[in-house]
Amino acid sequence: IPWQDVLEAMTGSRDMSTLPLQEFFKPLITYLTAENTKNDEFIGWDINWKPPETPPQVQESLKSAAFDLEARANVSKFDWTNFDPDVMRQLQKIYYIGSSALEGDDLIEYENILADMEQIYSTAKVCESESICIPLDPDLTRLMATSRDYDELKWAWEGWRRETGPEMKDMYENFVTLANKAAKVNDQPDMGAYWRSWYEVDDLKADSMRLWEQLRPFYEQLHAYVRGRLSEHYGESLVDPKRPIPAHLLGNMWAQSWGNILDLVLPYPGKTSIDVTPALVDQGYDALRMFNISEEFFTSLGLIPSPQSFWDDTMFVKPTDGRDVVCHASAWDFYNAKDIRIKMCTSINMEDLITIHHEMGHTQYFLQYKDQPVVYRRGANPGFHEAVGDLLALSVSTPDHLHQIGLLDTVEDDAEADINFLMSMALDKIAFLPFGLLMDLWRWDVFEGLTTKDSYTEAWWKLRNDIQGVEAPVERSDEAGHFDPGAKYHIPGNTPYIRYFISHVLQFQMHRSLCETAGNTRSLHQCDIYRSKEAGKKLGDMLKLGSSKKWPEALEAITGSREMDASAIVDYFKPLMTWLEEKNEEKGYVVGWSDTGITMKPTTMVTVMLAVCTSWLMAV
Numbered sequence: 001i002p003w004q005d006v007l008e009a010m011t012g013s014r015d016m017s018t019l020p021l022q023e024f025f026k027p028l029i030t031y032l033t034a035e036n037t038k039n040d041e042f043i044g045w046d047i048n049w050k051p052p053e054t055p056p057q058v059q060e061s062l063k064s065a066a067f068d069l070e071a072r073a074n075v076s077k078f079d080w081t082n083f084d085p086d087v088m089r090q091l092q093k094i095y096y097i098g099s100s101a102l103e104g105d106d107l108i109e110y111e112n113i114l115a116d117m118e119q120i121y122s123t124a125k126v127c128e129s130e131s132i133c134i135p136l137d138p139d140l141t142r143l144m145a146t147s148r149d150y151d152e153l154k155w156a157w158e159g160w161r162r163e164t165g166p167e168m169k170d171m172y173e174n175f176v177t178l179a180n181k182a183a184k185v186n187d188q189p190d191m192g193a194y195w196r197s198w199y200e201v202d203d204l205k206a207d208s209m210r211l212w213e214q215l216r217p218f219y220e221q222l223h224a225y226v227r228g229r230l231s232e233h234y235g236e237s238l239v240d241p242k243r244p245i246p247a248h249l250l251g252n253m254w255a256q257s258w259g260n261i262l263d264l265v266l267p268y269p270g271k272t273s274i275d276v277t278p279a280l281v282d283q284g285y286d287a288l289r290m291f292n293i294s295e296e297f298f299t300s301l302g303l304i305p306s307p308q309s310f311w312d313d314t315m316f317v318k319p320t321d322g323r324d325v326v327c328h329a330s331a332w333d334f335y336n337a338k339d340i341r342i343k344m345c346t347s348i349n350m351e352d353l354i355t356i357h358h359e360m361g362h363t364q365y366f367l368q369y370k371d372q373p374v375v376y377r378r379g380a381n382p383g384f385h386e387a388v389g390d391l392l393a394l395s396v397s398t399p400d401h402l403h404q405i406g407l408l409d410t411v412e413d414d415a416e417a418d419i420n421f422l423m424s425m426a427l428d429k430i431a432f433l434p435f436g437l438l439m440d441l442w443r444w445d446v447f448e449g450l451t452t453k454d455s456y457t458e459a460w461w462k463l464r465n466d467i468q469g470v471e472a473p474v475e476r477s478d479e480a481g482h483f484d485p486g487a488k489y490h491i492p493g494n495t496p497y498i499r500y501f502i503s504h505v506l507q508f509q510m511h512r513s514l515c516e517t518a519g520n521t522r523s524l525h526q527c528d529i530y531r532s533k534e535a536g537k538k539l540g541d542m543l544k545l546g547s548s549k550k551w552p553e554a555l556e557a558i559t560g561s562r563e564m565d566a567s568a569i570v571d572y573f574k575p576l577m578t579w580l581e582e583k584n585e586e587k588g589y590v591v592g593w594s595d596t597g598i599t600m601k602p603t604t605m606v607t608v609m610l611a612v613c614t615s616w617l618m619a620v
């Protein structure tokens, strides 16, 4: 409560007053006044007065004494600029507490809306019949990954959006109002600005768009090839080779990673498979054993082993006692420098093996910064926290590494096998970029008030079209009560998302540097830092910083650069990009997309322009 209330409780007055102090010293003040008058002392000080010349050595001691006094005086003035910068940084992080700054009913309503939306999302099921209803995890996820039936996929895709979004739509509008109210208490104009403030850069949106512009040409090449192959598989009537790709055909409920349709777009089908799911199943892997693969990779680098409490308390698989749990994987720091846990409904497949590494990247960060002040127990920026696990998974995913740990029996090291591997990586890493970007482009506009409830879905599909080049397989509209953003965990879960886009740039930058540290001599996409204590030391030292330093310093500790830079991901995928440009040209796959479906290749465009100009000149 405000100090005035405390003062009033003690003294009955709400104002500070000097009267008691004067009363306390009254006798002395009377005496001094009389004495000074008697001795005709000069009261106060005359700024033109100069002390008599003091001998040099006395001057020196006076100066040093004055300096100390000055320094002490400054601190006692509680002058922020004079505080130790680290104290300033800690105070700032203590002061800005996000949504916790809401008071009373606002805070209760805010928490209730979040709980209600989370409840809708985590219990939603799509019913095939009166008695059979299937949840997202694992059933709908598996269907979206494995079905190749256009209509079955559409049924699951549309059903999931029907069971989640509409019921949340009004809640979300109220949620945004309260979130923005909290942002203002944190000295931010809206919640999106508050989230972006964690990156401590002038314009995170501009930085993100700049990175995207560098990467978009590569995405367009991949998009063109995948659309071409899907169009051949499903037929042009279902997949128009010039339009955005129907969003339900990409192996994922949100089309955010396309790894599950590798079989439909594999460049060289004759080569040995690099999907280890069959091996995991055949070798009888269970969740715990998959976690141990990840644990062993981390400790091979000399990183910190997971404590026994982690193994005791982690939820590895979906409970079979009927409890409704939030199956969306997550890693938890209990901020007691001891307890860390993961909660995950692990399936026995490659995708979840990678997810396990992602989650253990979080718990490794928790372990590394556990001795920092609590306010510093965070990523250098949120993108760093998301990059750690994926960074190590870049080494684990290489065919050679998978072979080394017995999950691939043969590995072919030739150009075609390389392209197949790069394609499998691109279907996750390159395909993810536009989605990782558009999630918060949509949300930042909503928090800023540029997108209001009556256009939530319209704005969402405009971004999905423009940025990601995918479109809904069925009509979507706000008028119909749709709220498709609500079908993605992080919207009702209110988890910021740009961190994943940033992570997808950072993880390749760090991979390139750690590969150098580990003495890698092969191509970047073949690099495996397994067992490199030097690489592990570099990574560990950066992780120990937590958020105690601004993130460019943390990035510099690993890469030597203070800038986020997309050149590493471009280097990694270079061989595939060259291959895609040639293949798209050779197969006549159109690059890019537009709503009208009329897209011309640049060469055609130029021809048309020339024809127009010539005819115009002739006329003139």
Ligand SMILES: CC(=O)N[C@@H](CC(=O)O)C(=O)NC[C@H](CC1(C(=O)N[C@@H](Cc2ccc(O)cc2)C(=O)O)CCCC1)C(=O)O
Pocket (backbone or CB within 6 Å): 256, 328, 329, 330, 331, 332, 333, 355, 358, 359, 362, 385, 386, 390, 432, 500
């Ligand atoms: C207490 C708490 O909240 N803890 C945080 C961690 C922390 O902040 O300390 C946490 O556990 N968040 C959960 C979230 C889970 C996953 C996720 O949501 N992934 C995104 C995007 C994505 C896509 C590709 C990729 O390679 C990596 C991520 C999605 O699935 O869309 C699901 C599986 C993977 C990661 C996570 O781990 O980030």
Ligand SMILES: [Zn+2]
Pocket (backbone or CB within 6 Å): 358, 362, 385, 386
């Ligand atoms: Zn994460």
